[in-house]
Every structure is written in structure tokens, then in C-alpha cells.
Amino acid sequence: MSTQTKGPPRPTHLAGQRRSGAEALIEGLKAQGVEVLFGVTGGAIMPVYDALYREGSLRHIIVGHEQGAAHMADGYARVTGRPGVMLATSGPGATNLVTGLATAIMDSIPVVAITGQVPTGLIGNDAFQEADVRGITMPVTKHNYLLRRADELPCALAEAFHLARSGRPGPVLIDLPKDVSNAPTTAPCPRQVSLEGYKPRYEGHPQQIHKALKLLKSAERPVILAGGGVILAEASEELRQLAELLRLPVVSTLMGLGNFPIDHLLSLGMPGMHGTGYAIKALYHCDLMLCVGTRLDDRITGVLDEFAPWAKLIHIDVDPSEIGKTLPVCVPIVGDAKPILGALLQGARGWESQPDWSAWHQQLEAWRREYPLGYQEKSDTILPQQVVQEVDRLLDDEAILVSGVGQHQMWAAQYYTFRRPRSWLTSGGLGTMGYGLPAAIGAKLAAPQRQVVCIDGDGSFLMTIQELATAVRYRVPVVVAIVNNRCLGMVRQWQHLFFEDRFAETKLEPPPYDQVAQAFGALGRRVQRPEELRPALQWALRESEAQQLPVVLDILVDPAECVYPMVPAGQPNVNFLTGAEGA
Amino acid sequence: MEHLHPISAIVLNESGVLARIAGMFARRGFNIESLAVGPTEDARYSRMTLMVRGGDRILEQVVKQLSRLIEVIKVSDLATDPHVERELALVKVHAPPAQRSEIIELAGIFRAKIVDVGRKNLIIEVSGDSGKVRALIEMLRPFGIVELARTGRIILARGQQVTAGRSRPEAPQRRRSPEETEITTEVIVK
Ligand SMILES: Cc1ncc(C[n+]2csc(CCOP(=O)(O)OP(=O)(O)O)c2C)c(N)n1
Numbered sequence: 001m002s003t004q005t006k007g008p009p010r011p012t013h014l015a016g017q018r019r020s021g022a023e024a025l026i027e028g029l030k031a032q033g034v035e036v037l038f039g040v041t042g043g044a045i046m047p048v049y050d051a052l053y054r055e056g057s058l059r060h061i062i063v064g065h066e067q068g069a070a071h072m073a074d075g076y077a078r079v080t081g082r083p084g085v086m087l088a089t090s091g092p093g094a095t096n097l098v099t100g101l102a103t104a105i106m107d108s109i110p111v112v113a114i115t116g117q118v119p120t121g122l123i124g125n126d127a128f129q130e131a132d133v134r135g136i137t138m139p140v141t142k143h144n145y146l147l148r149r150a151d152e153l154p155c156a157l158a159e160a161f162h163l164a165r166s167g168r169p170g171p172v173l174i175d176l177p178k179d180v181s182n183a184p185t186t187a188p189c190p191r192q193v194s195l196e197g198y199k200p201r202y203e204g205h206p207q208q209i210h211k212a213l214k215l216l217k218s219a220e221r222p223v224i225l226a227g228g229g230v231i232l233a234e235a236s237e238e239l240r241q242l243a244e245l246l247r248l249p250v251v252s253t254l255m256g257l258g259n260f261p262i263d264h265l266l267s268l269g270m271p272g273m274h275g276t277g278y279a280i281k282a283l284y285h286c287d288l289m290l291c292v293g294t295r296l297d298d299r300i301t302g303v304l305d306e307f308a309p310w311a312k313l314i315h316i317d318v319d320p321s322e323i324g325k326t327l328p329v330c331v332p333i334v335g336d337a338k339p340i341l342g343a344l345l346q347g348a349r350g351w352e353s354q355p356d357w358s359a360w361h362q363q364l365e366a367w368r369r370e371y372p373l374g375y376q377e378k379s380d381t382i383l384p385q386q387v388v389q390e391v392d393r394l395l396d397d398e399a400i401l402v403s404g405v406g407q408h409q410m411w412a413a414q415y416y417t418f419r420r421p422r423s424w425l426t427s428g429g430l431g432t433m434g435y436g437l438p439a440a441i442g443a444k445l446a447a448p449q450r451q452v453v454c455i456d457g458d459g460s461f462l463m464t465i466q467e468l469a470t471a472v473r474y475r476v477p478v479v480v481a482i483v484n485n486r487c488l489g490m491v492r493q494w495q496h497l498f499f500e501d502r503f504a505e506t507k508l509e510p511p512p513y514d515q516v517a518q519a520f521g522a523l524g525r526r527v528q529r530p531e532e533l534r535p536a537l538q539w540a541l542r543e544s545e546a547q548q549l550p551v552v553l554d555i556l557v558d559p560a561e562c563v564y565p566m567v568p569a570g571q572p573n574v575n576f577l578t579g580a581e582g583a
Numbered sequence: 584m585e586h587l588h589p590i591s592a593i594v595l596n597e598s599g600v601l602a603r604i605a606g607m608f609a610r611r612g613f614n615i616e617s618l619a620v621g622p623t624e625d626a627r628y629s630r631m632t633l634m635v636r637g638g639d640r641i642l643e644q645v646v647k648q649l650s651r652l653i654e655v656i657k658v659s660d661l662a663t664d665p666h667v668e669r670e671l672a673l674v675k676v677h678a679p680p681a682q683r684s685e686i687i688e689l690a691g692i693f694r695a696k697i698v699d700v701g702r703k704n705l706i707i708e709v710s711g712d713s714g715k716v717r718a719l720i721e722m723l724r725p726f727g728i729v730e731l732a733r734t735g736r737i738i739l740a741r742g743q744q745v746t747a748g749r750s751r752p753e754a755p756q757r758r759r760s761p762e763e764t765e766i767t768t769e770v771i772v773k
Contacts, residue, residue: 134599135602138602138603138606139606139607139610142653143653146598146599163653195653196595196656197594197595197652197653197654197655197656198653319651320647320650320651321644321647321648321650321651324640324643324644325644
């Protein structure tokens with residue numbers, strides 16, 4: 001991946017000139033092309049904030065809670081492809097970032113965290129606001145640093161950005177003791193980074209690409225399973241061309257939604273626990289699966305042996321450890337999806353004859369007809385699926401859809417027409433409730449000209465509701481459409497299906513979110529009747545932009561609605577419930 | 584099939600590296616039987632020798648997950664390569680005068696050294712492959728082992744081969760091409 005430095009930096013200090021660690025940090029952030037930082041100040045990070053203040057050109061967003069900063073940086077990164085940056089003080093500030101870092105690493109999102117730390121002389125003494133942040137964040141970062149000397153800073157910062165965005169992207173953290181921020185240094189900002197133990201591979205091995213093409217050509221029932229890696233690698237165009245050239249059906253994972261137009265004739269939609277019946281069937285019966293940028297996680301595969309029992313796998317991934325991790329792979333190809341899909345495309349163009357997969361396509365068509373996505377309309381209540389469909393109808397092609405975690409997330413994934421990469425932000429791997437609002441704010445700040453709508457749950461929204469204050473303070477016009485079922489719906493669904501309706505602690509009775517929003521200074525409206533839904537969404541989209549304010553729609557929906565199809569946990573995917581079973 | 588694999592890794596000699604590796608093993612549920620760390624011929628690096636139990640799939644993941652860490656420069660699984668393996672143990676054994684000569688004789692058979700002589704105890708130093716070390720310990724057990732310290736195994740590949748010179752897929756220093764490494768670990772479906 002290329003570096004995102006926008007033109008040569010205009011350093012406040014000439015390279016190698018004497019300045020404080022904190023000043024060197026600001027200089028380095030600017031050299032990396034950083035435009036905006038998300039964070040909260042505090043004792044140990046004060047020198048950095050002071051340097052930020054004195055330098056004056058970097059935008060900083062004060063958040064309500066550091067978790068919000070992490071998700072904002074994450075949302076910013078998912079939209080732009082450039083690392084999002086968060087700042088926090090030592091101890092509680094840094095520990096508040098942990099959920100956000102874990103969210104980012106699970107979805108391979110490039111973010112850089114700078115945390116203050118107590119002075120080096122106090123480290124290990126249980127000093128005030130000391131936490132072992134390096135230790136705590138080791139498992140939730142791609143790499144992390146605890147700096148001991150200001151001279152290490154320019155280099156560590158350049159490495160952090162390089163690591164965050166190259167190879168398999170991910171979060172990187174720098175823990176910066178207060179005395180290191182204050183100490184003088186003349187170490188220059190390096191222009192290039194080279195790490196002996198880190199050499200990601202981009203081009204696929206020609207021999208493996210050759211093998212993959214051979215296997216593909218001899219296949220009778222091929223499917224592409226395309227994940228979030230396609231989006232990270234900016235390889236959607238190559239994917240579309242390859243699929244169209246060979247008429248290969250494409251299944252897009254939750255993280256991959258938008259990597260291939262979901263309304264394309266060749267798209268089979270989403271796989272897995274709440275995937276389409278036809279995607280599940282196609283993966284089960286295929287004899288060749290071209291996996292690209294997906295880690296085949298348990299929500300996709302279900303019972304491993306029954307996921308794709310006849311399939312040979314070709315697996316393209318930039319991270320070799322993902323290949324063969326869950327399923328045996330026939331042709332592993334280590335590298336970046338873009339050049340590798342490009343090479344496959346080129347190879348396939350040279351074929352004299354196209355394989356005849358018409359019988360397979362007929363079968364896929366039959367499954368499509370047999371298992372359509374759908375729900376029973378009711379005249380007196382709004383159904384959650386209708387909320388998604390209305391949002392889909394009203395948004396333009398450039399819009400960004402964000403979600404919380406739960407039923408509403410799955411309905412959004414099922415009923416929204418994803419056409420473009422970097423237009424769907426969801427916490428897929430960690431499943432972090434509370435991701436939605438802050439990620440939406442980060443997204444809108446990254447792309448002010450694009451519509452940003454967060455479809456949220458009443459439970460999820462409550463977890464980071466404080467960021468409404470942030471959106472109001474900076475006048476960030478995002479629309480939050482709360483699919484309010486007055487309960488922790490996804491868990492309630494499991495209780496209904498598998499715990500004989502014992503609804504243990506899932507009834508929420510949340511506060512009136514429209515009024516809460518108004519108290520924060522945002523716009524809010526409650527929506528109850530089906531006929532109010534469209535006008536309310538139109539109002540929200542219009543007024544948010546007109547007044548440059550966030551809008552919260554508290555949409556009351558039928559709490560009994562369940563997400564279907566659904567694969568009961570522990571069962572083979574093909575045993576999915578369609579909802580017509582009378583469960 | 585589960586085997587005990589000797590894994591050799593060259594890692595940056597920096598603070599926190601051991602914690603990162605140990606944490607990764609714990610988090611992923613990999614089983615380390617022993618771990619030995621020490622400096623190498625080059626002061627920038629340490630060599631870690633890990634004895635890891637698991638089947639082929641697990642071991643493939645162990646090598647890949649180790650390689651993924653930024654501070655890990657090279658990794659190799661030496662299970663199938665000819666290698667020299669050594670372990671050192673210090674055994675403080677109960678040695679009243681009546682049994683002392685028997686113990687010293689035993690140590691002699693194992694080419695172990697008596698490195699400390701006390702009124703009631705002897706400390707014996709033994710080195711060799713793990714089998715030999717274990718055998719001597721078992722022989723000494725009936726006399727009463729007061730304390731025992733073992734280093735864990737250290738390993739080098741025999742001959743021309745450089746011990747941690749492969750299996751890191753992206754490293755430019757690799758001996759084989761990355762795909763060849765992969766092919767050796769590839770499993771053909773059904
Ligand atoms: C931080 C966090 N805590 C708990 C969970 C477990 N969990 C998954 S879905 C869910 C319910 C979500 O409720 P809500 O946001 O209202 O969405 P709904 O399912 O009702 O659409 C819960 C509690 C989680 N994913 N994340």
C-alpha cells in the first residue's frame with residue numbers, strides 16, 4: 001500500500017533541529033498527512049496537547065469518552081483508508097481505548113493511538129494514573145511501543161504509521177511517558193521505514209497463481225467468497241472484472257459488503273449465521289471456493305466439517321497465518337488482493353474457452369427463488385426491516401451506512417443495497433455495541449460531503465450516547481436511526497429460540513431518545529406509525545445538513561421480530577431456519 | 584499426531600519481546616514445554632528455543648503466528664531437520680557420607696560434574712540431550728533431590744544450515760521461496 005503523505009510536510013522545525021519529544025510528535029503526525037485527532041487530555045499527555053496548541057494547525061476533536069475517540073479514528077480510517085489517530089492520557093484514558101483497539105484489530109483497521117504515560121522514573125511504582133498500557137494492549141494491537149527516550153520518537157512514529165497501514169492493517173499504539181514528551185531531541189523524522197522483521201508480501205507467487213487458475217478452470221461449481229480484505233486492498237474493481245469475465249458467483253461477507261455490488265446478477269449476498277439461504281447453499285455445494293481477504297471465521301463457517309464439504313479452497317490473504325487457520329487450503333496465495341486478483345484476471349483472459357457453468361448457475365437461480373429474503377408486513381407497527389429499506393431508498397450511492405451490534409446490524413446487512421466499498425462501517429469481528437455513533441462521526445468528519453446514517457439499536461446507542469455531545473459541539477450532521485425494540489433484541493431472539501422465552505435481563509425500557517437528543521442540543525423525533533417513517537427520514541436527512549447538527553430518530557418497532565435466516569449456533573449452516581418454521 | 588517440536592526463533596534483543604511471545608502463546612492456547620532465551624553471536628538479537636507440543640496444523644500456526652510478530656526476525660521448526668540439542672541441569676541431591684561415593688560414581692557414568700560439595704548435599708551439573716538429563720535425574724531421585732534447576736533445551740541445526748534461516752514467509756533472508764514453504768505445509772482437501 002502506498003504511503004498517504006500528502007505532498008512534502010511543512011515541518012515547524014527543520015529536520016534534526018532541537019525540539020521537545022511532544023513537538024517532534026506533532027511534526028511527525030503532520031509529516032504523515034494527519035488532519036484530525038480524536039482524544040481527551042489529562043496529566044501525562046498534557047505536553048502533547050500543549051505542543052498541539054502551540055503548533056495550531058492540526059484539528060482535534062474532544063470526545064466524551066476515549067472509546068469514542070477510538071471508534072471515531074476507526075470510522076475515519078474505514079472511510080479514507082488512512083490511519084485514524086487517537087490521543088489519550090495514561091491509566092484510565094488509555095484503558096478506555098482498549099475496546100476500540102480490539103474492535104480495530106479484529107477488523108484489520110489502521111489506527112494509531114498515542115497514550116500518555118507516567119514519567120519513566122515512576123514506571124513500575126504504581127504511580128498515580130499508571131497502567132501497564134503496553135502490556136494491556138499487546139493482544140489488541142498489531143504492534144506497540146513504550147518509548148524511553150525522546151530520540152526514539154520520530155522513528156517509532158513513522159514505524160507506527162507504516163505498520164498500521166501496510167500489510168494487513170491494524171492498530172498500533174505508542175505509549176509516551178511525560179518526561180519523554182518534555183525531553184529535547186534532535187532526531188530527524190525518517191522518510192523511509194525499514195523493519196527487519198516485517199516484510200509484507202504484495203505480489204502473489206506466479207506458480208501459485210498458475211495453480212489457482214488451473215483449479216478454477218477445472219471446477220464445476222465455483223464460488224468466490226470475498227471479505228473485508230478486498231476493501232482494504234482496494235481490489236473491488238478487479239473482483240468485479242474477474243467475476244464478470246468468468247461469470248463467477250460472489251458471496252460477500254459481513255465485512256466485505258460493498259466489495260461487490262450486492263444487486264449484481266452474480267451476487268449471492270452474505271454468508272453465515274444470518275446469511276442468505278442461497279449463499280449458504282452455494283457454499284455448501286460448491287466444489288471450488290476462491291476465498292479472498294476473508295478469515296473464514298466461525299460466524300461464516302458454522303460447523304467446519306459441514307461448511308463446504310466438497311470444496312477445494314484457493315485462499316488469497318496478505319496475512320499467511322490466516323491461510324489454513326480454520327480449513328485446509330489447496331492453493332494458498334500470500335499477498336495483496338489487488339495484484340493477485342489482477343493476475344488471475346489476466347490469466348483467465350488468456351483462456352481459449354470459458355468453462356461451462358450454466359448448470360451451476362441454473363441451480364443457483366433455483367435456490368434464489370426458493371429462499372428469498374423477506375418478512376411479513378404488518379399494517380400497524382413499523383418493522384425493523386422496513387426502516388433499513390426506507391433508508392436504502394432515500395440515500396444516494398455515495399452514502400455511508402454505519403451500525404451498532406445486534407439484530408438491527410443484521411437487518412442492515414441483509415436489506416441495504418451495498419454497491420461500493422468503504423460505505424459500510426460495522427464492528428464485524430468483535431461485535432462492539434456502541435460502535436455506531438462514534439464511527440459515524442469519524443466517517444462524517446472524513447467525508448463531509450457524503451451522507452452518513454447510523455442504524456443503531458436502542459441498547460447499542462446507549463453505550464456511547466455521550467458522543468452526541470461531540471457531534472453537536474463540532475456540528476457533525478449524522479443521522480442516527482434507532483431501531484428501538486425496547487430490548488437487547490439479538491439476545492432476546494436467542495432466548496426466544498433456544499431458551500424457551502426466558503427473557504433474562506433483556507428488557508431495556510430506554511429513555512425517550514428524541515428528548516435525550518434534544519437535551520444534548522441535537523435534533524430528535526420519535527417515530528411510531530408506519531406512514532411517519534419516510535417523512536421522518538427525509539426530514540432528518542434534510543435538517544441535519546441544513547442545521548449542521550446530528551439528528552436522532554427514535555423509531556419504535558415491533559420487539560417480537562426475529563432475524564432470519566438464522567443458523568442455530570452449533571449446527572451446520574445448511575440447517576438454517578427461514579422463520580417459516582413457526583418458531 | 585502430536586509431537587514435540589523444537590522451534591528456534593531469532594528475535595530482537597529488546598524489552599517486552601519475551602512478554603509478547605509468551606502472551607501470544609497463552610492467548611492462542613499453544614503449549615510450551617520449555618523455553619530458553621539467550622544472546623546470539625550478534626548483540627542485536629536473542630535466540631529463543633521453544634519446545635512446543637502439537638499436531639502439524641498447530642505447529643504451522645505456531646510458526647506463522649511467531650513470524651507475524653514484528654520483533655521476530657526468523658523462525659524455524661527443526662523437527663525434521665538434523666540438529667543438536669542440549670539441556671543443562673543442576674541437581675542438589677541429598678548425599679550423606681554413606682551414599683556419597685555411589686552418587687559420585689553415578690555422576691561419572693553420565694559425565695556429570697560435581698560442582699559443589701556441602702555437608703549433607705552435593706550439586707551435580709549435567710548436560711546433554713533431554714533424555715540423558717532426565718535419566719540422571721531419575722537415577723538420583725531415590726537419594727532425595729533437594730532442589731533442581733533446568734535450562735530448557737537449546738538447539739542448533741547441524742552442518743551448513745543456519746538454524747532459524749527459513750519458514751518466515753516474508754523475510755528476505757529466507758532459504759526457500761515462501762510458496763515452497765507453504766506447499767510443504769499445505770494440506771489437500773479430502
Ligand atoms: C459491548 C457489548 N456488550 C454486550 C454484547 C452482547 N450483545 C450482542 S447483541 C446484544 C443486544 C443488542 O441490543 P440493541 O443494541 O438494542 O440491538 P438489537 O439487537 O435490539 O437490534 C448484546 C447485549 C455486545 N455485543 N457488545
